[in-house]
Amino acid sequence: MNTSSTPTHFIKNIIDEDNRSRKWNGRVETRFPPEPNGYLHIGHAKSICLNFGLAIEYDGVCHLRFDDTNPEKEAQEYVEAIMESIRWLGFDWGEHLYHASDYFDKLYEFAEYLIQQGKAYVESLPSEEIRRLRGTLTEPGINSPYRGRSVTENIDLFQRMRAGEFPDGAHVLRAKIDMASPNINLRDPVIYRIRHVHHQRTGNRWCIYPMYDFTHCISDALERITHSLCTLEFEDHRPLYDWVLDQLTDKVPCHPQQIEFARLNLTYSIMSKRKMIDLVENGLVSGWDDPRMNTLAGLRRRGYTPSAIRLFAERIGISKADSWIDMTLLEDCLREDLNERALRRVAILDPVRLVIDNFPEILEESCRAPNHPQKPELGERTLFLTKELYIEREDFMEIPSKGFFRLTPGKEVRLRYGYIIKCTDVVHNEKGEIKSIHCVYDPNTKSGTTGADSRKVKGNIHWLSAKHAHPVQIRLYDRLFSDPHPDTEQKDYKKTLNPYSKQIITGFVEPALLDTLPEQCFQFERNGYFVADRIESTPGKPIFNRAVSLRNTWAK
Known part of the structure; x- marks a missing residue:
């Protein structure tokens, strides 16, 4: 015993x-x-x-x-x-x-x-x-x-x-x-x-x-x-x-x-089966396994792991006293678990085109990226650097705010696993939106090569080759309710539904993600932890659900 x-x-x-x-x-x-x-x-x-x-x-x-x-x-x-x-x-x-x-x-x-x-x-x-x-x-x-x-x-x-x-x-x-x-x-x-x-x-x-x-x-x-x-x-x-x-x-x-x-009393959640049935039967969610539901089937489809839920159960403990557990604790348990097990991959969720003007048109240069930065035994994969890339729209700001150290006109950043680049021009469309960003790169600053780190820059952004990136459906899930206590007699829980709890976008992913199997989890670098949907995702045509962000951003 x-x-x-x-x-x-x-x-x-x-x-x-x-x-x-x-x-x-x-x-x-x-x-x-x-x-x-x-x-x-x-x-x-x-x-x-x-x-x-x-x-x-x-x-x-x-x-x-x-x-x-x-x-x-x-x-x-x-x-x-x-x-x-x-x-x-x-x-x-x-x-x-x-x-x-x-x-x-x-x-x-x-x-x-x-x-x-x-x-x-x-x-x-x-x-x-x-x-x-x-x-x-x-x-x-x-x-x-x-x-x-x-x-x-x-x-x-x-x-x-x-x-x-x-x-x-x-x-x-x-x-x-x-x-x-x-x-x-x-x-x-x-x-x-x-x-x-x-x-x-x-x-x-x-x-x-x-x-x-x-x-x-x-x-x-x-x-x-x-x-x-x-x-x-x-x-x-x-x-x-x-x-x-x-x-x-x-x-x-x-x-x-x-x-x-x-x-268990968990914030931003309901525990009443009657109310859950109401959500399902009235089409307010897609079913009992909707990734926004706090059913075990829904949490599984969202990307939660058994070990994360068992860790959560251990941390909240057993007592006679009623208390409220903040949803953040459950999310932190998932982050802790996935940080250990999830391979790292690059995905661009809100892409803007970046052109390296002095990069040769026909060149495809390989950059080595670790599968897990703390576990070298898991090996590396190759990212191809080409003249045209996709970067996250939020990684560029024409008029930078205080403390913004990513790409801005006239400033330098490092392409993660690649070179230092400097922004030289910005092209807008007829609506005034950014159509493309033009840069030049310093060929003597490739990450991992001798002397590459002799010149330091504060910014570091992730990217994908426009030629090699693949479009996929990505579902950004958040908490189903915007009120921390939706399940009370004084409230109509339906009126506390979070209108932004599900957003479907088309993002770009690196080639290594194309053959992802259902329920495989990854950390999309700087974007959070994502899982291939266990019902609708198939190898060759993956659909990714965001399980949890890299840090608690709910208060923001």
Whole structure:
């Protein structure tokens, strides 16, 4: 057992104490229980890394269990997307794949048992009346007139509910606990409802489905989970979790411990699946894997790596205190990861033509550029220097501002990996826009040659030969929302959408990028980190998505 690979936190302390006391005989069994009603997002990644990570550290196992108790909103597409995202993050559940629907027979059996024990009853009030009689945080609830039904009548009604005799909403099954409890979750919660809906796994076998609070604790117990980890919003549900299992002590193999931790609150993001579905269905994004979405599928397509997301999960830590994590931390984790692994390449995103007047027309001079400046073992590639080049428009300024050290009239800069040049003329079109920049080069200043650095210049710009550069589609993605807290009740999150979150341009890239495979990442020198789109990019015709800029420029 290795418990030192990640920073310690209160959940690890609980597990360590359980192991010292032999509470579970050294066994650590966790689970990740997603609902198959949408794609996983960055908030789920925190839970995935926690549950699977603890299982790895303590030589235990982590189950993947789909909470498929609401067939109206569930789909096989979501099941497959969830499994793909977990595997992409680097985790696997092995043989421990489960579904809440695996336990529908047992759950029904336990519900009948509760009725027989006088712990549950069939409720016939409409849902609005149930809510009204439930009370408030300051006022106790009121007993339903159906609370006193006999065991025989409750069993008969419940069996007829299962048989499909009643329409949706005609009855529900409620646990009989305490309508005066200060915890509203214990005021006779609904544990079964009628839904005449086809289920993706069980078909039309069932027309009644268990509620989450009833299903989850029993599923944990049947799977012999030791530590049931969930976010803080379930803290008030823990007494119900324990109450259900306390009634079934002789029916289930164990009573897992529910432990709550703070969910991820990330700026410039929404974590509501309902709102994400709204974005997708209303065409405000191109789909669940839109690179602007904070779904794991979207982050993957954007260019995020599994190791960057795992690093992020480790750095934000696990605690009981709710807090906001700035998006910058997630972006910094990606920069840190890609800085190590991404090969360097040259791309010109906003090109302007540069002509070296004294460079021979037919000459193609090779310049050697490292694939990674800190890793010489990764070798070099060749960039061809010709008379006509493309440079970034922002690297030239006719009337330079203070502190501008790139190309300006009469001034010198170095062409990265090449020569020092001086601007001699600027040609404009009929609109007054810069059409081309004319320069001369000093043939004695080629980078890497003897004496080349004897004359220093402050500016250093990147370039591509106009003859050898290839046009490609480049998608400049930014944060989907312009407001750091779009997901609040006081705001219409749609009104905070960033109109500049996606820009499609045609840029030029060096020849080495033409055969890029989907999902290959590169650092476009001075422009950021880019990835070949995993869906639409093909070798020979790459499409590049900007994953993240080289530094945080959001505030600007």
